[in-house]
Amino acid sequence: MEKTPTLSEKEQRQVLYRLLSYTKPYKKKLIVAFCLLLLTTLGDIYGPILVKKFIDEHLTPGKMAFHPLFMLGSEYMGIQIAKVVLLFFQLVLFQEIALKIIQQLRVDVFSKVQSLGLKYFDQTPAGSIVSRVTNDTEAIKDMFVTVIATFIQSGVLLIGILIAMATLNLRLALFCILFIPLIVLVMSLFRKYSSRSYSTMRERLSALNAKLSESLQGMSIIQVFRQEKRLRKEFGEINEQHYQAGMRNIKVNGLLLRPAVDLIYSLGLILVLSYFGITSYHHAVEIGVLYAFVNYLERFFEPVNNMMMRLGMYQQAIIAGSRVFLLLDEEELAPTQSKDTTLKIEEGKIEFQHVSFSYDGKRDVLKNISFTANPGETVALVGHTGSGKSSIINLLMRFYEFERGDILMDGRSIRHFSKDELREKMGLVLQDPFLFYGTIKDNIRLYDESITDEQVEEAAKFVQAHTFIEKLEGGMNHPVVERGATFSSGQRQLLAFARTIAANPKILVLDEATANIDTETEEAIQTALEKMRKGRTTIAIAHRLSTIQDADLILVLHQGEIVEQGTHQELLSIGGLYHKMYLLQNGGVDGVREAVK
16 A cells, blocks of 8 residues: 655645646736735725724714715625626636646646556556546645635735724734734644644545555456455445544544634634723723724634635645655656667567566566577567566566666667657567457557558458458447457457557567467467568567467576577477477376476
8 A cells, every 4th residue: 555654844845836836837817816816805804994984984973964875885885796706707717727737737647657667557556546646636626726815815814904903903903913823823733633634534545546446457356256245345444544534634623623713713802892891991982993893803813714724625735746746756767768760670680688687676587688589580488477478578668677788679779769669660469458448440540540441451351350340330430348348358369460460560579469369260360470470570478389389489488597499399309398398288198297207
């Protein structure tokens, strides 16, 4: 389970500054939005002054002339109407800016995910990554939509109210300022304790997504092996942990948010009323001033309450932002390639020169691998599970970076070719092909508009896939659901072959490409493969030795080392590991006995 660290004050500020850096492209809109916010805040401050004027200058003296009252009332109503209009445009602007920022942030995160190396995905649950792209960015959006606007508006309102209170009674305003340290203390305590609970909540939410993603992807296995009860229990445990973290946060909110601020407000109200009560013994108290002061005192604590309520959103956004930036700062990138687009793969000659490789930096899975695949040749990799066959392909396809030895392509290090050139000239067919949501035509073409419909159909015929495609409703336009779940394993594999043929690569990389195909289909595929391999360099992993007997070179791997190499007949004549594997697959009982000697 991934851990979300509790952030220090300094780290929280760093996350905030980094989030605010996303506002740079929208400076002009932000200035307009803040100006509108300032005007609405001034309207809030000026309203009680008009009411004070009505009480002290008209209501108390009994001066109820129509024209002055009409003008005063019109001024008050005009301010309220203007506030509503300005508030609408202000909210729309802040929402638009926030959505644009989150849109860009999600693009940045998604782009980063595309550039990460496979090692990162080996170590990080898919649901956790999904949670960062969706849930965490949504929490950040709330900060831009409400928190920043609320804090700025509340700050301006507090300053304005203090100024207005000072104009009414400077001494009493100074007394009220004494409550500010108490408010700051409450906010500081809330930030300290809520940060911990929010970190735990985000961590548990990510774990929930990871468990859900794992369950959906493995639903068939879960049902076949009756794992529903276990998965429900594990999901329930994580859900309970999320609930407990939420309850801890609610307790912190219940103590330090509104109740604590309301207590401070009550003390302030007692102070104001006591002051006016005492001064009334010496001189008359203006009712309008009393009303305005009590109103301002209430308005003074209203933005404080708003800020306290938004502090929860702020803490969630900071924690979510730190998780997103952890992903954006991830250094487990895909292997880098040269940006030189002039260097091309012309012949397709592959050379491994003393390549050693480790996934974890401790144990080598490949040890001093050296071999050459000349243009047009087929090199087969055989060996028991864990011998290093897939690791060789992973390095050749540049899924992982190697540090010892080198891999040459046409005499140049594979690092010198651009990524586009490598991907264009190398075609990979996996044992379990991946089909995308769309149509059969889309999956063969892979949205490459340079491949015509005629080329798509030719590729399907070339690998004998047209036989079952023509029977489907819509033919090439037949819909493909997620991962091609409605097709058989053999049909998915045929479509993967057609996809590779349509791309017309210079080098073929086959990872047990015929393993999931029935015998009859395999014969047709083998015929197609013979045609595919002509003029192309082919690297093929094979478990069934009968499929690679015509290979130009067979490499036998054992525990990450090449222990034997040669043609099929040469390896059989040696009588080594390959010979035993062949007998085990083809020699019946006698072969088994020979293999275990």
